Amino acid sequence: MASVPRTVAVIGGGRMGAGIAQSFATAGSAVVVVESGQEAAAAALERIGASLARAGERGHLDEPAATVARRVAAVARAEDLPAGVELVVEAVPEDAGLKARLLAEAEAAVGDTAVLATNTSSLSVTDLAAVLRRPERFLGMHFFNPVPASELVEIVVAPGTAPDTVASALAWTEALGKQDVVVRDSPGFASSRLGLALGLEAIRMVEEGVAEPGAIDDAMRLGYKHPMGPLRLTDLVGLDVRLAIAEYLHATLGERFAPPRLLREKVARGELGRKSGQGFHTW
Structure with missing residues (x-):
């Protein structure tokens, strides 16, 4: 052992x-x-x-x-x-x-x-x-x-x-x-690269009015058996942390990791997720 x-x-x-x-x-x-x-x-x-x-x-x-x-x-x-x-x-x-x-x-x-x-x-x-x-x-x-x-x-x-x-x-x-x-070793490794791709697309869906954050999270949690949805996970990780990772992957891997405008706006307002009490959900 x-x-x-x-x-x-x-x-x-x-x-x-x-x-x-x-x-x-x-x-x-x-x-x-x-x-x-x-x-x-x-x-x-x-x-x-x-x-x-x-x-x-x-x-x-x-x-x-x-x-x-x-x-x-x-x-x-x-x-x-x-x-x-x-x-x-x-x-x-x-x-x-x-x-x-x-x-x-x-x-x-x-x-x-x-x-x-x-x-x-x-x-x-x-x-x-x-x-x-x-x-x-x-x-x-x-x-x-x-x-x-x-x-x-x-x-x-x-x-x-x-x-x-x-x-x-x-x-x-x-x-x-x-x-x-x-x-x-590569930008974002496996976990951050894949997790961020899903999280950024979920943020774009909110930005475009496709669905509310709770509905997007429920779709992945109930339909794909994720333990939590990508927006709740973003709140848990911290929107500022997600933004920093997105900026790094944008610089190293290209436009598919460009941070959505909504993510930048929320970070600028101090809506950082669970640690601030407000992100895509209220904590």
Whole structure:
């Protein structure tokens, strides 16, 4: 049976980073979350603790939530990571420059045998690898929201990724109780590319008055057995996140990924989905 890393670092303690940290801590890893400053680090720990408490109340933990929470610590800088970290997962916003800088800082702090991974949903893993001294120890581990409940991790392999790095990522995914899909590095990978194509077309249908968001979602949920419709999923992911991915895929793959006007307008109004209370649905 595969086992999780003894120590995992997660760069970024937002919704995705907190979920990744919770998943590894629940599976038995010691986890260190890197956030930008002491206040943000404390907030990340509070976020993870609250999520673990809810999981415990729902019977989703095999041990008390407080026991799992004690496996999670936080630091204010990547330079403060312990040298014994086996896996670093970067989970900051989709800004290539920010990701590259933090990955390079983390690589300098941890040992040469550590695996580094990015949780990017669309950016080039190959380009991020170019800033690292050991690109063979780097790959994409794309988790899905909400991470503790999601079954999937998309493993993204760059040309320079070593086979043993991929093998470690696959073993850790199995140890988390999740399923893997392995894809070659390309814009949007498999999941974001296909998911975004459906989501953008659904937005265009709303824009053109074809149907209301609820009807479009019900058509895919009831007719095609999707667990949720593309517009509700867009709300869950965040309209701003979807827009950023669409802009990147538009630039790299062409006009079929051009963001609809309605998506831009909603983001400009602050209608970002569940996190703001309003997107294509009211939350």
